[in-house]
Amino acid sequence: MSPSETGGKGTPIEQNFKTPGLRGAKTTTLFRAVNPELFIKPNKPVMAFGLVTISLCVGYLGYLHATKENNQEFYEAIDSEGERYMRRKTSKWD
Template identity: 35%
Template sequence: MSEKNEKNVPDKHQPGDGIRSMKTSRVFRVVNFELYAKPNMVVMAIGLTAFIGCSAYIAYMRSEWADRGYYSTYTADGEETFKKRKSRWD
């Protein structure tokens, strides 16, 4: 008789389960995979390090161009070019 009662009792949900505890279709789970995947700290750390590294490199290169006296301009075609700053005295 205890087996019968255990089958009728709904699953106990843990705090933080969120949408994982709801009944959904397979299509919803495939389309919204990030809602059901458990966080992976190693992959997150690698991605965050790569993103910060790329952003720092872009900022460094921009500052190098500015320190050398170049500035960015846009042509009529929408292309970005770098020109050397010239003094009015030259």
């Protein structure tokens, strides 16, 4: 077969080969606009930046939670004479 018979794209086998996944499927522009993650190639620097950012956010929330728990044991109380002192928090259930 000559290249003119196959449309200039190589052998007939290459011509009938489909791209795997949804990239080779016939879809509408609306479907591609609503589901871009199916058609865009992964961007590793953006993924790394997002992973680091989310990790830092979770770490910061854990830090805030840990420091908040340490400060909850005592509070400043004022007695009947007007003096301030630190008092341990107690529960009504204790």
